[in-house]
Amino acid sequence: MSLPHAILTALVEKPSSGLELTRRFDKSIGYFWSATHQQIYRELGKLERDGLIRALPSPVPARGQKKEYEVLPDGRAELARWTAAPQEPKTLRDPLLLRLRSAAVVGTDGVDTELRRHLDLHRQQLETYRDIEKRDFPPERDAVPDRLRRAVLQAGIDLETFWVEWLERTLSELDR
Amino acid sequence: MSLPHAILTALVEKPSSGLELTRRFDKSIGYFWSATHQQIYRELGKLERDGLIRALPSPVPARGQKKEYEVLPDGRAELARWTAAPQEPKTLRDPLLLRLRSAAVVGTDGVDTELRRHLDLHRQQLETYRDIEKRDFPPERDAVPDRLRRAVLQAGIDLETFWVEWLERTLSELDR
DNA sequence: TAATGCATGTAACGAGTTACATGATTTG
DNA sequence: CAAATCATGTAACTCGTTACATGCATTA
Numbered sequence: 001m002s003l004p005h006a007i008l009t010a011l012v013e014k015p016s017s018g019l020e021l022t023r024r025f026d027k028s029i030g031y032f033w034s035a036t037h038q039q040i041y042r043e044l045g046k047l048e049r050d051g052l053i054r055a056l057p058s059p060v061p062a063r064g065q066k067k068e069y070e071v072l073p074d075g076r077a078e079l080a081r082w083t084a085a086p087q088e089p090k091t092l093r094d095p096l097l098l099r100l101r102s103a104a105v106v107g108t109d110g111v112d113t114e115l116r117r118h119l120d121l122h123r124q125q126l127e128t129y130r131d132i133e134k135r136d137f138p139p140e141r142d143a144v145p146d147r148l149r150r151a152v153l154q155a156g157i158d159l160e161t162f163w164v165e166w167l168e169r170t171l172s173e174l175d176r
Numbered sequence: 177m178s179l180p181h182a183i184l185t186a187l188v189e190k191p192s193s194g195l196e197l198t199r200r201f202d203k204s205i206g207y208f209w210s211a212t213h214q215q216i217y218r219e220l221g222k223l224e225r226d227g228l229i230r231a232l233p234s235p236v237p238a239r240g241q242k243k244e245y246e247v248l249p250d251g252r253a254e255l256a257r258w259t260a261a262p263q264e265p266k267t268l269r270d271p272l273l274l275r276l277r278s279a280a281v282v283g284t285d286g287v288d289t290e291l292r293r294h295l296d297l298h299r300q301q302l303e304t305y306r307d308i309e310k311r312d313f314p315p316e317r318d319a320v321p322d323r324l325r326r327a328v329l330q331a332g333i334d335l336e337t338f339w340v341e342w343l344e345r346t347l348s349e350l351d352r
Numbered sequence: 353t354a355a356t357g358c359a360t361g362t363a364a365c366g367a368g369t370t371a372c373a374t375g376a377t378t379t380g
Numbered sequence: 381c382a383a384a385t386c387a388t389g390t391a392a393c394t395c396g397t398t399a400c401a402t403g404c405a406t407t408a
Contacts, residue, residue, distance in 0.1 A: 002271045002274055005274065005275075005278060006274055006278075008278070009274070009277055009278040009281060009282075012278075012281045012282065013281055029277070030267075031268065032268050032269065032270055032273040032274060032277070033269055033270075033271075033273075033274050034267050034269060076282060079278055079282050080282040080283065080285070082275070082278075083275050083278045083279050083282055083286075083287060084279075084285060084286030084287055084289070084290060085290075086290060086293065087271060087272075087275075087290070088297075089272065089294050089297055089298065089339075090270055090271060090272075091206075091210050092207065092208050092332065092335060093208065093209055093210060094208055094209075094266055094331075095178045095209075095263060095266060096263075096265065096266075097208040097209075097328045097331055097332075098178055098181065098182055098185070098208060098209045099181075099258070099259045099263075100324050100327060100328050101185055101205070101208070101324070101325065101328050102181060102182075102184070102185040102188075102255055102258075102259045103259050103260075103324055104320075104321040104322075104324040104325050105185060105188045105189055105321070106185075106188065106252060106255050106256040106259055107256065108320065108324070109256070109260060110259075110260030111259060111260055113260070114260060114261075114262060114263070117262065118265050121264075121265055122265065144280075144284065144350075145280040145281070147349050147350070147352075148276050148277070148279055148280040148284070148350075149276075149277065149280050151276060151342075151345070151346045151349060152273045152276050152277050154342070154345075155270075155273055155342055156268060156273075158338050158341075158342055159268060159338065162334050162335065162338050163265075165334075166327075166330070166331055166334055169327070169330075170327045173323050173327055174320075174323070174324075176323075
């Protein structure tokens, strides 16, 4: 159950409307937890019903009208509880690895094209992360929250680096 | 839609019953695509209805009786199609990274305990993969299918290595 | 006023998870 | 024969995805 907590985190950082949240997920948050606007609206409804967030008072409460949410004390408490609670690490589940395994039994025709395409995409993503690193993390920012956010970005950089190197090696293994 | 293709791959490797598949997923296949027996039975039903697999003729077709499946030509064709077809890389979506981001706003109390626990688990998993490597991939096995299967295992090893190193670094960042 | 963009939603579906149910076979 | 184990399933729920619907505001 991570989506509600992703939303709570975003709203603690800054109260927002559904669409603003969607845009923020498309940018920074979505790099490690993506969500569509449909998911976000559905979850905002639940969080409000459960008393974890509330809509800021607005003169015109109608459809098509912007609606800002903020986190209530119960929501902040739930977020703190969830953040430190024991959770099992996500088990690996990756379609590309599965496809290589299946290529071992049905043949490798066309697989290398896909591997090369993925290599390109991962190189692009790696570049994007490096740009964010330059832009958002100058050396002078070194408080604990900055170090945490930086560690998260570093995980993204390391994972993309892994994919790039692994794909390069696997492609050269296939060409032998 | 990866589960049906994971099952097709497993059945091409070796015709099996539902429970045998479940055990095989718990061992090798599940290391990069896990599935429970409920998912497997449901999917076997669909694959049979769609004419991609068939149950081997059996004298006693009753509940509680073992039922073996094999892949039909249509199933093999579909598997080959899917293996080479363009698919987008999975976007990163990891609860632990999300929790670090939220720790940046609600505080880091108790987070280090979780990080240490995960570090332990990833070290164990890495050891498991290295054991499989020694057992299943002696240097003399070097045909293309072997190289592919080995590349998949290598991805698992590299990913666990990433987690171990990243967690070590992040923990020392937090302790500073 | 027609079209475009902003903003909030609904509906339907597929996939994964958890809990439970049922029959057959082995073994103490 | 009772209990444990093997084997196959059902049911209910959550989460993520895709497609579509509705209302308001701006501007060409």
